[in-house]
Amino acid sequence: MIQIDSVTKRYPDGTVAVDELSLEIPDGSITVLVGPSGCGKTTTLRMINRMVELTGGRILLDGADIHAQPVNALRRSMGYVIQNAGLFQHRTIVDNIATVPRMLGWDRDRARKRARDLMDRVGLDASLAKRYPYQLSGGQQQRVGVARALAADPPVLLMDEPFSAVDPIVRKVLQAELLRIQAELGKTIVFVTHDIDEAIKLGDMVAVLRTGGKLAQYAPPDELLSAPADAFVEDFLGTDRGIRRLSFFTSAGLELTTAPIIAVDSSAAQVAERTKASGAPYLLLTDTDGKPLGWTGPAAAAKGGAALSVAELLPHGRPFVFGKESLRDALDCAVLSPTGWAVAVDDGGRVVGVTSQTTIAEAIRGAHAERGAAGSPSASAKAAAAEAAAVDPAIAESKAAESKAV
Amino acid sequence: MNVLNFINDFFSDSANWHGTTGIPHRLLEHVEYSLLALLISAVIGLPIGLFAGHAGRGGYALAAFSTAARALPSFGLLVLMTVWLGEIGTTPAMIPLVALAVAPILVTSYEAIRSVDPAPVDAARGMGMSSAAVLFQVEIPAALPLILSGLRSAAIQVVSTATIAAYIGLGGLGRYIIDGLAQHTYGKVVGGATLVAGLAIVTIGVFYLVERLAVSPGVRRGR
Amino acid sequence: MNAYFDMPSDLQHSYLGLIGLHLREALLPVLFGLVVALPVAQLCVRFKWLYSPVLWVTTVLYAIPSLAFFVVLIDYTGATETTVMIPLTVYSLVLLVPAIVDGVRSVSPDTMAAATAMGFGPVQRYLKVQLPIAVPAIFAGLRLAAVSSISLVSVGTLIGNQGALGNLLADGQFYHRTPLIVTSVVTTALLAILVDGLLVLIQTLLTPWAPRGGKSAGKGAGKSGRPSLLRRRTTSAAREPEPAAARAALEDAVR
Ligand SMILES: Nc1ncnc2c1ncn2[C@@H]1O[C@H](COP(=O)(O)OP(=O)(O)OP(=O)(O)O)[C@@H](O)[C@H]1O
Ligand SMILES: [Mg+2]
Numbered sequence: 053m054i055q056i057d058s059v060t061k062r063y064p065d066g067t068v069a070v071d072e073l074s075l076e077i078p079d080g081s082i083t084v085l086v087g088p089s090g091c092g093k094t095t096t097l098r099m100i101n102r103m104v105e106l107t108g109g110r111i112l113l114d115g116a117d118i119h120a121q122p123v124n125a126l127r128r129s130m131g132y133v134i135q136n137a138g139l140f141q142h143r144t145i146v147d148n149i150a151t152v153p154r155m156l157g158w159d160r161d162r163a164r165k166r167a168r169d170l171m172d173r174v175g176l177d178a179s180l181a182k183r184y185p186y187q188l189s190g191g192q193q194q195r196v197g198v199a200r201a202l203a204a205d206p207p208v209l210l211m212d213e214p215f216s217a218v219d220p221i222v223r224k225v226l227q228a229e230l231l232r233i234q235a236e237l238g239k240t241i242v243f244v245t246h247d248i249d250e251a252i253k254l255g256d257m258v259a260v261l262r263t264g265g266k267l268a269q270y271a272p273p274d275e276l277l278s279a280p281a282d283a284f285v286e287d288f289l290g291t292d293r294g295i296r297r298l299s300f301f302t303s304a305g306l307e308l309t310t311a312p313i314i315a316v317d318s319s320a321a322q323v324a325e326r327t328k329a330s331g332a333p334y335l336l337l338t339d340t341d342g343k344p345l346g347w348t349g350p351a352a353a354a355k356g357g358a359a360l361s362v363a364e365l366l367p368h369g370r371p372f373v374f375g376k377e378s379l380r381d382a383l384d385c386a387v388l389s390p391t392g393w394a395v396a397v398d399d400g401g402r403v404v405g406v407t408s409q410t411t412i413a414e415a416i417r418g419a420h421a422e423r424g425a426a427g428s429p430s431a432s433a434k435a436a437a438a439e440a441a442a443v444d445p446a447i448a449e450s451k452a453a454e455s456k457a458v
Numbered sequence: 459m460n461v462l463n464f465i466n467d468f469f470s471d472s473a474n475w476h477g478t479t480g481i482p483h484r485l486l487e488h489v490e491y492s493l494l495a496l497l498i499s500a501v502i503g504l505p506i507g508l509f510a511g512h513a514g515r516g517g518y519a520l521a522a523f524s525t526a527a528r529a530l531p532s533f534g535l536l537v538l539m540t541v542w543l544g545e546i547g548t549t550p551a552m553i554p555l556v557a558l559a560v561a562p563i564l565v566t567s568y569e570a571i572r573s574v575d576p577a578p579v580d581a582a583r584g585m586g587m588s589s590a591a592v593l594f595q596v597e598i599p600a601a602l603p604l605i606l607s608g609l610r611s612a613a614i615q616v617v618s619t620a621t622i623a624a625y626i627g628l629g630g631l632g633r634y635i636i637d638g639l640a641q642h643t644y645g646k647v648v649g650g651a652t653l654v655a656g657l658a659i660v661t662i663g664v665f666y667l668v669e670r671l672a673v674s675p676g677v678r679r680g681r
Numbered sequence: 682m683n684a685y686f687d688m689p690s691d692l693q694h695s696y697l698g699l700i701g702l703h704l705r706e707a708l709l710p711v712l713f714g715l716v717v718a719l720p721v722a723q724l725c726v727r728f729k730w731l732y733s734p735v736l737w738v739t740t741v742l743y744a745i746p747s748l749a750f751f752v753v754l755i756d757y758t759g760a761t762e763t764t765v766m767i768p769l770t771v772y773s774l775v776l777l778v779p780a781i782v783d784g785v786r787s788v789s790p791d792t793m794a795a796a797t798a799m800g801f802g803p804v805q806r807y808l809k810v811q812l813p814i815a816v817p818a819i820f821a822g823l824r825l826a827a828v829s830s831i832s833l834v835s836v837g838t839l840i841g842n843q844g845a846l847g848n849l850l851a852d853g854q855f856y857h858r859t860p861l862i863v864t865s866v867v868t869t870a871l872l873a874i875l876v877d878g879l880l881v882l883i884q885t886l887l888t889p890w891a892p893r894g895g896k897s898a899g900k901g902a903g904k905s906g907r908p909s910l911l912r913r914r915t916t917s918a919a920r921e922p923e924p925a926a927a928r929a930a931l932e933d934a935v936r
Binding site for chain 1: 578579580581585591595676
Binding site: 648 | 743745748749750752831839847850871
């Protein structure tokens with residue numbers, strides 16, 4: 053645990069970058085510091101590894117003052133990742149990653165072996181090991197930066213806008229990878245960003261700072277969205293926080309129906325019977341494997357299944373993974389579907405049911421009533437993802453990340 | 459075309475290839491003076507420039523000092539040192555040469571360290587490298603091409619200027635120039651000048667090799 | 682005092698006269714060098730393949746000892762001022778060409794594109810955008826050339842008293858008047874420093890857009906006691922000048 057205890061930083065020129073800030077950063081979770089430019093996020097982060105010396109208050113690491121040990125020993129016990137990765141251009145990728153282990157006195161072979169393991173862990177191909185930083189893309193460099201910070205297996209990871217210099221698509225991938233790695237390693241991560249979406253996506257706890265280095269709110273992201281402490285936080289969160297909060301509601305309890313679902317090899321009679329039974333104007337056609345093919349229109353439905361050509365179908369849109377993805381994903385699928393119905397699938401992509409916008413709206417109302425305005429993080433999508441991870445480790449890897457990815 | 463004739467005559471005269479006044483011996487003396495001057499300048503200039511660059515202070519003082527060093531007229535200084543110190547060994551010649559060479563070494567090594575990308579330096583400090591390790595393992599390797607270019611331009615100037623050593627009775631390639639002038643044998647002058655220019659080219663070649671060997675491919679290709 | 686400033690009659694000049702002579706012999710070559718260097722540099726910028734051989738030639742020329750250069754020229758121009766000034770012109774040229782080429786090349790393609798988009802022709806682009814932005818680099822070269830030129834004039838004393846203040850060196854030895862030698866060295870050094878300072882001043886006046894404080898001084902670091910490495914370097918002048926320069930130059934040109 054990192055305790056930041058009424059810490060103040062006044063720069064020699066008189067700027068007060070951080071003012072009487074108190075935060076408790078819990079072990080094994082991601083704590084995000086977020087706020088507008090110049091609000092003191094970097095300063096706060098850098099005070100933790102003493103890259104910036106505080107001028108008031110104290111910081112405790114597992115109960116001991118950070119000044120109790122030599123500064124370089126403190127820094128070696130914390131990984132540090134910065135915006136442009138800051139790789140050493142004169143060293144190969146393996147040697148970049150092996151830097152801290154070498155400093156700690158490991159022999160070269162052991163350090164390199166460790167570095168190669170880490171490359172694998174952060175999703176870098178082993179063939180990149182002997183390259184120099186300039187031969188890597190920005191996203192790859194950032195992965196090396198993360199691997200380098202993890203090299204000596206430090207319990208704490210400090211990250212200062214690590215993903216803000218890469219393009220949005222790569223950023224999404226890197227965020228997902230970070231969540232995946234964190235699910236495996238359970239580090240104490242302090243993460244600085246000015247991007248509130250990134251904060252909500254990654255953070256177990258989010259500290260919103262306002263200009264002048266004052267704490268505006270410190271809460272789990274769900275709570276932040278449902279109950280912003282004041283107008284500043286509300287403004288900072290943006291206008292669609294209601295929608296975004298849905299990311300924290302699981303789709304597990306959503307009511308599904310299988311009535312309008314029919315396989316492609318059904319007879320005309322079966323189709324007619326299904327159309328009557330479901331009372332819906334559309335049927336969802338699946339292949340023989342149970343994977344969705346598309347929606348049939350009312351006219352097409354009359355022709356019977358076997359006569360249907362896939363080309364005539366309406367697209368089914370992106371399906372959501374039932375129980376793993378959130379209500380926000382379900383709603384998104386329904387809104388984007390030409391029929392207004394969302395398709396729920398299992399991990400294998402087989403249809404488990406469909407649900408209408410009306411049903412989703414009811415579920416949202418129900419979830420709000422159950423959680424109250426303040427909300428409780430216990431039933432968050434993240435917890436659901438963790439549960440799923442426990443069941444199927446192979447899928448956990450990719451899905452733990454996706455559960456928060458919108 | 460008589461310059462080329464001079465060069466031809468000078469190099470084809472076998473008398474110029476033997477003994478203590480022969481080309482090999484004079485060349486060796488010249489290299490000796492140049493290396494010594496460069497070594498002294500580097501010993502003075504490199505540590506000061508590198509540490510000042512690392513600490514990020516002293517820039518004004520360094521700029522003022524190297525302007526002053528550059529302003530000293532080499533030949534005048536040589537005469538003055540000879541008058542003051544007497545013609546004792548190479549010292550009177552070393553002083554102007556070092557004054558000449560120390561400025562580019564000092565300024566470029568300072569600027570080289572200052573222009574290193576701040577991100578890796580920040581990362582290095584953040585991972586707990588000591589200040590010295592940051593300088594030697596991160597800043598110097600990245601700044602090496604520039605540092606070497608400072609040393610190289612100092613070396614070329616020293617090689618060219620070391621000819622003045624002959625004015626105070628020392629050896630080196632300057633002998634041919636000074637003696638040629640006194641004896642009105644311009645062939646010697648041109649031959650000596652050609653040797654000096656050739657030595658400068660060799661110097662460039664040596665620095666090219668050093669750069670190949672010492673600078674990491676990541677730095678060479680990365681900029 | 683007189684030991685220092687009584688000029689031997691064979692020099693046919695007063696102390697101040699020698700200074701004037703020295704400045705003329707040293708600085709006219711720098712001026713000639715600049716006049717020749719500008720088109721040569723422009724050619725090197727235009728035809729990229731030209732730059733590398735030009736650099737080689739200039740480096741070799743630079744390595745030729747001044748005295749040898751003087752002696753060879755005596756055959757053609759006699760023991761005159763011209764004989765001293767020709768090599769100095771060559772040395773200046775050699776220092777200025779790379780300085781100008783690097784300066785002009787440092788103008789970013791974006792800036793050039795912006796200038797073209799504003800309707801500048803090639804000549805206007807050169808005169809109103811590239812050249813102004815290259816001013817700091819050109820002046821860096823000019824300062825080196827001027828200082829080394831002032832120092833080298835003294836060597837001219839060896840070819841029939843053409844060394845202006847340098848002639849005091851020979852006389853000082855001949856008449857055993859060490860003070861004359863001191864006068865020569867100190868005056869030459871002071872002249873070099875003065876001219877250097879003057880060039881800095883002119884550069885400052887010519888480039889009102891450049892960040893103040895000289896290129897090598899750690900201005901960003903000066904303000905606070907323990908600056909963060911990041912901040913110190915990103916605010917240091919080294920990275921700033923070009924965009925600021927580009928903007929200013931374009932604005933100037935538009936006016
Ligand atoms: N070395 C320094 N000297 C003086 N003031 C500084 C220094 N470093 C930062 N500051 C000031 O402290 C305040 C906080 O800076 P900090 O870098 O912590 O902001 P930040 O929240 O990380 O901003 P950004 O999102 O832009 O990175 C700013 O007003 C900044 O100008
Ligand atoms: Mg910051």
